[in-house]
Amino acid sequence: MSGRERKPDRSLVDGPLSAAVWKIAWPTMLQNVIGGLQGIIDHVMVGHFVGYTGNAAIGVSWQVFLVVTVFVSSLSTGMSVLVARFTGAGEMEKVHRTVHQAILSSLAISFLVFAPIGYLLAPTLLDLINAAPEVQVEALPYLRIVFCFGGGMTLYFTLGAALRSAGDARTPLRLGMTITVLNVVFNFVLIRGLGPIPALGTAGAALGTSLAMGLVVGYALVALRRGVWVVRLPAGWSWRPDWGIIRALFRFGLPAGAQGVAMTLAGAMLLGFIGSLAEGAAAQAAYAVVYTELFSLITWTSIGLMGAAATVAGQNLGAGKPERAVGAVHTAATIAIALAAGIGVLFYTIPSTLLSIFGMTDPVAVSLGVQLLGYLSVSGLFIAVALTYTGGLQGTGDTRSPLYISLISQIGVPVGICFLTQQLGTLEATDIWRAILLGHITRCTLSVARFRQGRWRGIEVAIEAGNR
Numbered sequence: 001m002s003g004r005e006r007k008p009d010r011s012l013v014d015g016p017l018s019a020a021v022w023k024i025a026w027p028t029m030l031q032n033v034i035g036g037l038q039g040i041i042d043h044v045m046v047g048h049f050v051g052y053t054g055n056a057a058i059g060v061s062w063q064v065f066l067v068v069t070v071f072v073s074s075l076s077t078g079m080s081v082l083v084a085r086f087t088g089a090g091e092m093e094k095v096h097r098t099v100h101q102a103i104l105s106s107l108a109i110s111f112l113v114f115a116p117i118g119y120l121l122a123p124t125l126l127d128l129i130n131a132a133p134e135v136q137v138e139a140l141p142y143l144r145i146v147f148c149f150g151g152g153m154t155l156y157f158t159l160g161a162a163l164r165s166a167g168d169a170r171t172p173l174r175l176g177m178t179i180t181v182l183n184v185v186f187n188f189v190l191i192r193g194l195g196p197i198p199a200l201g202t203a204g205a206a207l208g209t210s211l212a213m214g215l216v217v218g219y220a221l222v223a224l225r226r227g228v229w230v231v232r233l234p235a236g237w238s239w240r241p242d243w244g245i246i247r248a249l250f251r252f253g254l255p256a257g258a259q260g261v262a263m264t265l266a267g268a269m270l271l272g273f274i275g276s277l278a279e280g281a282a283a284q285a286a287y288a289v290v291y292t293e294l295f296s297l298i299t300w301t302s303i304g305l306m307g308a309a310a311t312v313a314g315q316n317l318g319a320g321k322p323e324r325a326v327g328a329v330h331t332a333a334t335i336a337i338a339l340a341a342g343i344g345v346l347f348y349t350i351p352s353t354l355l356s357i358f359g360m361t362d363p364v365a366v367s368l369g370v371q372l373l374g375y376l377s378v379s380g381l382f383i384a385v386a387l388t389y390t391g392g393l394q395g396t397g398d399t400r401s402p403l404y405i406s407l408i409s410q411i412g413v414p415v416g417i418c419f420l421t422q423q424l425g426t427l428e429a430t431d432i433w434r435a436i437l438l439g440h441i442t443r444c445t446l447s448v449a450r451f452r453q454g455r456w457r458g459i460e461v462a463i464e465a466g467n468r
Contacts, residue, residue, distance in 0.1 A: 029304030074257025088318025118147025310395025
């Protein structure tokens, strides 16, 4: 073990709650923004040097690859529950063992499962989502590259979650910023070509992202081995799996993965209803800009606070301080609703200006976008609170309740309303916007009610002895 090893930040379980929550939240929020900008930069460069078919290729490829990120995020969620609880209890050897097994699991899933299957099935998967022939030409090499070399991305997600759960949110931010800079440089060279390096188009975008992730993750693994961060590889580590820990990872993580699948399914269903409208094309354009891009200003910050609530609540429960866990979630919700209110004011007061940033000029699309922004200016308050309480539930080990709540609020309510309205009369865009709002209100209400029941206080988080 290196003498430079950092100790856990005990201020998360002993210091002021607002400072503890903000210490984890702000780097995560900034990292989310930077990650979002990275995606936007990819699309801008590909659109400029390849054309709109390149943009479409990246879009459909990520729809397919989403199943990988959802599955790995479930593994990271399970790991985060264990790491936060053990860190709060001061059991750092268990933290290191858990992170070690999460890394091994991520590597195995990425390179032994998804890489070969994804490479072989990529053409079939593109056919299943009805990608146009000209789009498939660009998408196939992109998709195969991200499947084969996506291990760097999955490891980055795993390492970032481990560090944040142990109380260090700044190191993942620095790693994320480095990845973004490297990605821009690699993409500039590989997409358009430079000197002896030929222009690789969308394949160059995939290689650029993979190279950036791989280099930074390689550095991170060396740092873990040297023991210079709050989490490290355990002494005498090996490639041997510890099935007791792995079972615990999936016990807490799989419900979160199922929740991600449910959310993806709900989005696809809503897009189907939007496309069925008389003004379907304009409505889909408005939805893509408003809900996917502008509403991210609220979700990026709220997800950062969700992670902070999970970390601080989990660590305090591990330290035997459940009332501080309650206070941490309340504090995160207060900050989230204040930020959402500020952004909501912009949605309500200058909607046309916001839409013009994205070049939206079609009168019908602008009208629908203004409508949706009006609903989301209110909806954002509820989703901000819902996400922070989801973090509280997941961080304390209750990963199943958010799954059930999502099934009700994100599928049952909005999809049910749209279906009934369509069957009983004529479905209008405002019906869909209203259904989204009601779904967010339902999710908020159920999340707060479930957390206040306090059943998470009795959830035991432990790992079996296993084969170490």
